[in-house]
Amino acid sequence: MDYDKAKLLVETNQKIINEQNSILESALTQEAGLNQSLQQLSAKEGQLVVKSPVTGIVMNLPVKQEQVVGPGTMLVNVAVSDQPEVKADILSDDLADVKIGQQVSITAPVLGQQVLMGEVQKIYPQAEEKTSALGVIQRRAPVIITLPDPVNLKPGYEVRVAIETMSRQNVLVLPRESVRTREDGQKEVMVVVNKRIQHQLVKTGISNQDNVEITGGLTADELVVRDGSLDLAEKTRVKIPGV
Secondary structure (H helix, E strand, O other), X not given: OHHHHXXXXXXXXXXXXXXXXXXXXXXXXXXXXXXXXXXXHHXXXXXXXOOOOOOOEEEEOOOOOOOOOOOOOOOOEEEOOOOOEEEEEEEHHHHHHOOOOOEEEEEOHHHOOXXXXXXXXXXXXXXXXXXXXXXXXXXXEEEEEEOOOOOOOOOOOOOEEEEOOXXXXXXXXXXXXXXEEOXXXXXXXXXXXXXXXXXXXEEEEEEOOOEEEEEEOOOOOOOEOOOOOOOOOOOOEOOOOOO
């Protein structure tokens, strides 16, 4: 009799243990599923978090909290104080001559007569349509110019840049305003010969915002009228100051 009771008790306890093991296995399976879901949610959360690749000062937050944005939307504008750089919008027609590593002269009203030297670091691959101050729609691409040393420039300052795409030494140059283009496309200057105006054809080479190279049609000792826009007819008599 005692044996039968003991056997029944063992069988009952074994059944309870089996049920508890089944519940435990179910709980472990559920835990594994929840851990997998948590990892997936954490991965998605990581994809939704955008971190700045640099340390700096937040200058602008063009988006608002909980705003839905698409790819390519600017989220924040960060200024890096110890890594000064200039962003310049270059006409797409001029980009063919711009290369990474070229030297750049930078001027600004805040700099006075000081000219800073920088270097082209990055050229954006895509141009965008922008409207000029005169209302002309132009296609321009941003170019990033780095400055080697800290300078007296702050984010948002307007500067003027001149990228050195080509250089020549020991050449004859004239101010850009001295050379004018005729209706047939040829270039000419006004020289003074025996105190009279003479229109003279010239050949030009490279140029910048101030000067143009003269490759033919003129010698260094000839006297040229600086303002080529003046309407001076051939053989007009002129007075030369100091002569």
